[in-house]
Amino acid sequence: MPVFIFANNINTTLADALTSTATTITLASSAGLPSIPTGSYLAITLNDAATRSVFEVCWATAVSGANLTVLRGQEGTAAQSWLVGDYAYAAVTDAGLASLANINGSASESFSAANAAAGSSQVAPISQLFDVSHQNITASTTITAIALQTVVLCLNSSAITVTLEPGTIYGQSVEIIAGGLGGQVTVVSSVSSGTPFFSFPDGTTAYSWPITVYASARLRATWDGGNWRCQHTDIPKGIQVFTTSGTFTAPPGVTQVKATVVGGGGGGSNCDATSTSTSSTDASGAGGGAGGAAIGVFTVTPGTGYAITVGAGGASQTGGSSSSFASFCSATGGSGGSFQTTASSAGAPGGTGSGGQINITGGIGSDGQGNGLVFAGNGGASIFGGGGRAGEHGGEPGQAYGSGGGGAYDASATSTTYNGGAGAAGIVILEY
Numbered sequence: 001m002p003v004f005i006f007a008n009n010i011n012t013t014l015a016d017a018l019t020s021t022a023t024t025i026t027l028a029s030s031a032g033l034p035s036i037p038t039g040s041y042l043a044i045t046l047n048d049a050a051t052r053s054v055f056e057v058c059w060a061t062a063v064s065g066a067n068l069t070v071l072r073g074q075e076g077t078a079a080q081s082w083l084v085g086d087y088a089y090a091a092v093t094d095a096g097l098a099s100l101a102n103i104n105g106s107a108s109e110s111f112s113a114a115n116a117a118a119g120s121s122q123v124a125p126i127s128q129l130f131d132v133s134h135q136n137i138t139a140s141t142t143i144t145a146i147a148l149q150t151v152v153l154c155l156n157s158s159a160i161t162v163t164l165e166p167g168t169i170y171g172q173s174v175e176i177i178a179g180g181l182g183g184q185v186t187v188v189s190s191v192s193s194g195t196p197f198f199s200f201p202d203g204t205t206a207y208s209w210p211i212t213v214y215a216s217a218r219l220r221a222t223w224d225g226g227n228w229r230c231q232h233t234d235i236p237k238g239i240q241v242f243t244t245s246g247t248f249t250a251p252p253g254v255t256q257v258k259a260t261v262v263g264g265g266g267g268g269s270n271c272d273a274t275s276t277s278t279s280s281t282d283a284s285g286a287g288g289g290a291g292g293a294a295i296g297v298f299t300v301t302p303g304t305g306y307a308i309t310v311g312a313g314g315a316s317q318t319g320g321s322s323s324s325f326a327s328f329c330s331a332t333g334g335s336g337g338s339f340q341t342t343a344s345s346a347g348a349p350g351g352t353g354s355g356g357q358i359n360i361t362g363g364i365g366s367d368g369q370g371n372g373l374v375f376a377g378n379g380g381a382s383i384f385g386g387g388g389r390a391g392e393h394g395g396e397p398g399q400a401y402g403s404g405g406g407g408a409y410d411a412s413a414t415s416t417t418y419n420g421g422a423g424a425a426g427i428v429i430l431e432y
Contacts, residue, residue: 257300270317284390294353
C-alpha cells in the first residue's frame with residue numbers, strides 16, 4: 001500500500017501550463033512544501049479555475065523549490081492539460097485515508113494532530129478518525145462535525161440554512177450536497193466576523209455561501225485548525241437575467257462570467273398615404289433594425305459590483321438604446337425605420353456588438369416601399385428572433401429581446417399617419 005506524507009496549508013496555483021503528459025509541476029508558491037522521503041507520496045489535487053468542476057489527483061514523489069515531480073492521473077482521475085492560474089492544493093484523498101488503516105491501535109487509544117492555528121494538539125479517538133457520518137436533512141440545522149468526514153444531503157424543497165460549527169479534528173471534512181428538490185441551501189459559519197470563516201482557493205473569504213438548487217451542487221469544507229477551507233461544485237452555478245439596468249455583484253468564489261448583451265430594437269416606420277399611387281405617397285413604412293449582440297467570458301472579482309445597462313426599445317421611427325456589461329462589452333441599438341424620400345422607405349440597419357469574443361450585427365428591417373413597389377416592412381430579428389411584422393394602420397412591436405418593430409402601411413390611403421411598431425428592449429444575461 002502506498003505511504004503518504006501530509007503537510008498543512010499548501011494552497012496555491014500553477015505557475016506554468018501543464019500538458020497531460022508532463023511529469024513536473026511548477027507551482028506559484030513553494031510555501032509549506034515538505035521534503036518527500038524515498039518511496040513516499042504527497043497527494044496534490046489540481047482544479048480548474050474557470051469552472052472548478054474538473055479535478056486531477058497527482059502523487060508527488062520529489063520536491064525541488066516550487067517544482068514537484070509527480071505521477072499523473074491517480075485515484076481514478078485522468079491526466080489532462082491545465083492552465084497557468086489553475087488551482088493546486090494538498091487535500092485528503094481516498095488513497096491517503098486508506099493508508100492510515102495500517103495504524104496500529106484500538107478505539108481506546110488516541111491520535112494527536114497538529115493545530116495549525118495555535119500549535120497545540122487536537123485529540124480524537126482512532127475510531128473517530130476513521131468514521132464517516134452521513135446525514136439527510138430537510139430543514140435548517142446546525143452541524144458539529146466529530147467524524148473525519150461528514151456528508152450532509154439536503155432534501156429540502158424550500159430554503160434552509162445549514163450552520164457549520166468549528167471543526168474538532170484537524171483535516172476533517174464536511175461535504176454539504178444539494179438534493180435537487182428545488183430548495184435553496186445556504187451554508188453559514190457559526191460567527192459573522194472573526195474566525196472561523198470560509199476561505200476559497202482564489203483568496204475569497206466569506207461567512208455565508210449559497211449552494212444552487214441543482215442536484216449534486218455541493219460545498220466541501222476542510223478544517224485547518226482555525227477556519228474552513230472550501231471548494232464548491234455548483235454546475236451550473238447560476239444565471240442572472242437583467243431586463244432593466246442595475247448592478248451585478250460577483251458572488252463569493254465567482255471569478256469568471258459569461259455575458260450575453262443585446263441592444264434595444266429600433267421602431268418601425270410610420271406611414272401617411274394620401275393617395276393610392278405608390279410612387280407618390282408614403283404608403284408602407286420599413287421595419288426597424290434589431291439590436292446588436294456581444295457574447296464573451298470575462299474575469300470578475302468576487303464581491304465587486306459591475307454596472308449593467310439595458311437598452312430600451314425605440315418608439316416609432318426611433319432607434320433603440322445601447323446595452324452593456326460594465327466596460328467589458330456592449331451592443332448598440334437598432335436604427336428606427338423611416339422614409340428616406342417620398343415613397344421610399346428602406347429597411348433600417350441593425351446595431352452592432354463590441355468587446356465580446358463573439359460580436360453580432362442585429363438583423364436589418366425589411367423594406368417598406370421603393371420605386372413604386374410596396375413590401376411588408378417587418379422588423380429585423382435579434383439573436384433571439386422575433387421581429388415585429390408590418391401592420392395595416394400600425395406596425396406590430398418587436399416580439400423578442402432586441403428585435404425591431406414592424407412598419408405601418410395604409411392600403412386604403414386614408415391620409416392618416418399611422419405609427420410603426422416599437423422595438424423590443426434589450427437584455428443582459430450573465431452565467432457563472
